[in-house]
Amino acid sequence: MTRFLANNGWTLGLAGLLAMLLVATKMIQPEFGVSGLDSLGRASLPFALATLGMAVVVIAGGIDLSFASMMAVCSVTAALLMEGASDGTSALVVLAVLALGAAMGAINGTLIVVTRVPDIVVTLAMLFVWQGTALLILNAPGGAAAPWLRSLIVGGVALPGVSPALTEWLPKSLVFLLACLCAIWLPIRRSKLGLMFYAIGSDASAAFRSGVPVGRTKIAAYAVTGLFAALGGLSVTMSTGIGEPIPGPYLLAAVAAVVLGGVVLGGGRGGLLGPILAVFVLRLVRMDLTLMSVDPNVTTIVEGSIMVVVVMLGGVLATRGRRT
Amino acid sequence: MTVTDTPPRARIGRFMAANPLVPLILLLIALLGLLEAMNPGIINRLWLANAIKIAIPLAMLAACQTLTMLTGGIDLSAGTAATIAAYVTATLSPLIGVPAAVAVAVACAALIGLVNGFGVAICRVHPLIMTLGTGLIATGCLLVYQRFVISTGTHIPDFLVWLGTGRTVGLPNGLVLFIPFAVLLIWGxxxxxxxxxxxALGSNENAARLSGVRGWQVYLSLYSLSGIIAGITGLLYLGLVKTPSLSLALPLDLPSVAAAVVGGTSIFGGRGGYAGTIVGALILTVLTTMLTLLHMPEGARRILFGLIILAVTALYIRLTDRT
Incomplete structure (x- = not known):
């Protein structure tokens, strides 16, 4: 039990913080309820997916600065192809966009492995490339999203045969997020591939000597990140109804949430639950400040300060822990 | 040992590794030749002076990246610090006079650097995260500050305009500031x-610590210095652009990293130097001109820009890899 606590202390702390924030929200805004949860879930969805993607690649010892641009490419592709398409076609479009995301991630990974240039430099260069691609596909915001996709993340869950009062408090967007997580990350985490991600993240040369194909594993990690970027881009198109060629503020927020969620930059340690909780903590802080009608610019300051103070505290604690 | 039995590629590689500036300068000359071939007669004294004028702020901001990268760090708040220094100078000059405004502006930039240094040195936060975070906070502060000074109007000090846009005997006046700055850095x-x-810290932090280096003092002064350099760059850029805005130097942020990387400074620390960065900044400036001349859509230009940075870095690493 104590070992479980020690191993998951950071995640449990975040869960506690999230619970405290939810209580605080309820106190600030007594009407906060089903619709509040729903809008929180929908606003957090692209951020959460971005954070998941970033967390995977950081665990594998890399970092992907081109993430927000890949999201933009997927978002505009989906919106452009879905405009006026039937339900069947738009389902095909979704699959195609997912494949596109994974392919873009694989290109990033392959370039890193082949050129032997540091991850951060390659993805910095690819940031411009994907940004340009998104602008070539769609020069200004436009396109459309299929209505069935939109209904996938709006409103509460309604299960047939169960009374709606039991399930409607649960936002569909949250279920969508958990479904993505379970469908992509859990099988990987349980398989050899997940173990190899952690192995190359903590020590690439040790992993190589234990027989891990480092290059191919790295490409796979970037491809998974690209897949999450596609999901993130789709979720942007789903919630706004259009494609947006200019990347949103997802890169910075994703890196912040990954670190806040207890994934170590440099790789090898951390899970995906912590980063998700961190996303909701950061979004909820923003929402609370808006509810208290604080100037949105002050909100940016508070958000940044929280992020910096938390990582500073984490750093100090880590140094202490190493000494004892 | 005879020279003849080493394959020519390895010999070239060894030469390049010993003189990393040579391939960079060759590349710059090749790019200039290509530009001249694309548009004959473009390269004249006026164009050269203009290109140097544009390259100077980029090269100065890239100094922040070069210095921090030597220790294995990075300073992503440099663009924000420059923007804040420029905006504060322009808005405070009508209120408290030019010298005081410049002093306040540089102090603000130094404060950002000091916070970065505190986080990196004392709390051992990864520089990428720390500087991203302070950049975010500083941007928020700038937006709040902007609402208090929105009615005061702006004034850009004359000497900054002289420094930013003026020309003496065909050369931009910015060199008056830049040449001593570059000499000081390369010497330093x-x-x-x-x-x-x-x-030392960038090559092996543990070894440096065991040899008695107090790492935290170095990091603290390094990031403060980086903030001050960014602030001065912001002042120069204000004189060049002549309109203060809330995102003045932000578009220079990522290109400044690219200039340092193209210039051969290793992002993992311990290798590189400022001379390469200057050439890197010139290469990026020439590239931007070339891409503008091509009359391509904006998207295609960005794609080319990214691919060229990647290709240059990959080639450079291939050539100078000693293993």
Whole structure:
């Protein structure tokens, strides 16, 4: 039990913080309820997916600065192809966009492995490339999203045969997020591939000597990140109804949430639950400040300060822990 | 040992590794030749002076990246610090006079650097995260500050305009500031104790610590210095652009990293120097001109820009890899 606590202390702390924030929200805004949860879930969805993607690649010892641009490419592709398409076609479009995301991630990974240039430099260069691609596909915001996709993340869950009062408090967007997580990350985490991600993240040369194909594993990690970027881009198109060629503020927020969620930059340690909780903590802080009608610019300051103070505290604690 | 039995590629590689500036300058000359071939007669004294004028702020901001990268760090708040210094100078000058405004502006930039240094040195936060975070906070502060000064109007000090846009005997006046700055940095990085400490910490932090280097002091002064350099760059850029805005130097942020990387400074620390960065900044400026001349859509230009940075870095690493 104590070992479980020690191993998951950071995640449990975040869960506690999230619970405290939810209580605080309820106190600030007594009407906060089903619709509040729903809008929180929908606003957090692209951020959460971005954070998941970033967390995977950081665990594998890399970092992907081109993430927000890949999201933009997927978002505009989906919106452009879905405009006026039937339900069947738009389902095909979704699959195609997912494949596109994974392919873009694989290109990033392959370039890193082949050129032997540091991850951060390659993805910095690819940031411009994907940004340009998104602008070539769609020069200004436009396109459309299929209505069935939109209904996938709006409103509460309604299960047939169960009374709606039991399930409607649960936002569909949250279920969508958990479904993505379970469908992509859990099988990987349980398989050899997940173990190899952690192995190359903590020590690439040790992993190589234990027989891990480092290059191919790295490409796979970037491809998974690209897949999450596609999901993130789709979720942007789903919630706004259009494609947006200019990347949103997802890169910075994703890196912040990954670190806040207890994934170590440099790789090898951390899970995906912590980063998700961190996303909701950061979004909820923003929402609370808006509810208290604080100037949105002050909100940016508070958000940044929280992020910096938390990582500073984490750093100090880590140094202490190493000494004892 | 005879020269003849080493394959020519390895010999070239060894030469390049010993003189990393040579391939960069060759590349710059090749790019200039290509530009001249694309558009004959474009390269004249006026164009050269203009290109140098545009390259100077980029090269100065890239100094922040070069110095921090030597220790294995990075300073992503440099663009924000420059923007804040420029905006504060322009808005405070009508209120408290030019010298005081400049002093306040540089102090703000130094404060950002000091916070970065505190986080990196004392709390051992990864520089990428720390500087991203302070950049975010500083941007928020700038937006709040902007609402208090929105009615005061702006004034850009004359000497900054002279420095930013003026020309004396065909050369931009910015060189008056830049040449001593560059000489000081290139001399400082190799010949002073502080410069050598940067290389030592970047090559092997543990070894440096065991040899008695107090890492936290170096990091604290390094990031403060980086903030001050960014602030001065912001002042120069204000004189060049002549309109203060809330995102003045932000578009320079990522290109400044690219300039340092193209210039051969290793992002993992311990290798590189400022001379390469200057050439890197010139290469990026020439590239931008070329891409503008091609009349391509904006998207295609960005794609080419990214691919060229990647290709240059990959080639450079291939050529200078000693293993």
């Amino acid at each position: 990085q190799r010949r002073t104790g502080f410069g050598r400490l940067l290389y």
